[in-house]
Amino acid sequence: MTSSPPLSSSSSSPGRRRTSPPLHSTLLREDFDEVLESEVFVDVNRLRKYARHGIPDEIRGEVWKFLLGVEKPDRSSEFTQRRARFESYREIDKENVETSKRVRGEVNRYLTRTKKECLLDPHSSPAIFEAVICAYLNCNNNIDYSPALVQICAPFVITMKSEHDVFSCFERLVNTLYEPSLESSINKRVAQFLSYFRTLMPELYNYFEDEELDVGEWASSWLRFLLAKELPTACVLSLWDVYFSLPDFIDFHPFVCLAILRHLKDSLEDLEQSEIRSMLLRLPKMNISRIVSQAYNIRSEIQARYGSITTVRA
Template structure:
């Protein structure tokens, strides 16, 4: 059964074999007006289910929505269905502005009552049957208040979605505050692309409009250098968010989109090709945007945000991250750093999966999206802040743990973290871009000295 719903203000399509009587995931039939929408728009703005039950990674369970779609029509009978789609953000914001102070609320289709009348306590002698209408009105007011709050929040984000790159430069401090306060879930796909600078990258690089289509349908894939990647990618996508409804079924739309994105990137950048970990990045992106946008977003992450070295042979960027993190750990938590070193626990033993997947593996979804929000605006310093925050939250337990217990704790901790606590702790960790640059210079200087020492030990045969 296919149905759509709104969660956190965002449209979500839920397709599953779940029984209709299951109250934990109420499914709402799509009205005829909704079905008439263009399939391309519906596909482009398909949303991801929220994770609640299974913390290892995304669950197939969907948080129950208190605002079914027919209630939206009930509360806003004049609202066009398209107004909740991000492509029609202007209409949505204009509509929200007009309803900033609602004076009436519908008790039923075709009737209305003032809020004051609904708030008036029932007098003795009034028909007791009216209590049901009063209770319904209370529920309606709560729903209306929730929708108004979401609409006002969307209106506040209009400055970014409308002005884009120009507003990013003019009001960086305002954008920084809003990102840290939380990006509306129904706009994350749009906002992430703006924060990452995808459109600017495409213009500067001069990519052809149909480049993604050409890559996906390219015959280069059959060449010997790439033909072996197909089975490897197919094997790995079965392990990518296997409990998430979008990717859990083999050979279905979600897995096919993920395969296409990874295949296109392998052809686009043969020097990197495909590496484990890229599937998690692409999977997160596909939960918020169509596969073409996800591809360009992946290109932007790996190139503009200097993450390409996380997946090239030798993993040079990852090695640099280990060095930088070790120095930062010594600075911020010297006692814990000494204890971990004495127990033989190195950053490479726990930091790899965090960095290569941008914390999308084994973390709750709330943690993942909040980290990504800030990372795309602040840059790689957010990755180090988050990693240090995890150790800071668990440091008391780690102090008394041995080697095996430390690794087990660091493996289980991500799924147990509260997203708000993690974000607040991470933002309080002082890591600056200038510090990372200094550590990067120190890392390369040390690598240079090691290379000189090794070459000095080799005698010149001409001497």
């Protein structure tokens, strides 16, 4: 599915329609609209500031495009840039029989798992996943297919109308997540994360060890894929609102993971190994604003303990 580039400066996402939105949501929408409706220049710094408090569902896709640098703030050549992106995507080879089959199977599993959330059209969305992921892998032969690509792609399919916009944003994020320095340092990043975990929550860390939990299994996935595989979709959308507003979200992410562990500590300590594993791989719904606030507190706590925080890159 390839659609022509939109001509207007804003678009709505195919989420469920809300009735009688809360007053604070209305005010928030007005703040975003004031920035997005600028005819000359979109103030991305203001969008970042607002996005940290959450983006309304209807305009999330439009805001994400600016935050990810897909849409340029200068509106003087807006149509030309959109047309160029559209044409560029149209020319990419999207055929890959083996990958399409694997994507289709993973998308079906994802749709079954998220059926109650009703965020995706089960009839049209599988074709978008297949086209976007195959196009990306055909352009990046150094990256192998992973089921995680479906979960990473899903938020963009949910929030954006145009397939070429889905591709552009997916490409930006996956390029960041698969940056060579991050890929080669994953073991070091996991080790550092576990060190912080042991320091901050020794009782829970020791309990995991007593239960012989394979911490590498879940910790590696959490750190590599921004919790796209583990969190409920609505929580992923809210978390990524914050992440895309930050210049250093990759470095901030481990503290969010620690905040989640602290939030779930009491519940996890009541479970046995298999139950712990299930919860860590399928996290419950949670208040993302509180998690993010706790993550900032944890980062400050670690800075106070260690004097500074070392960013692990190859």
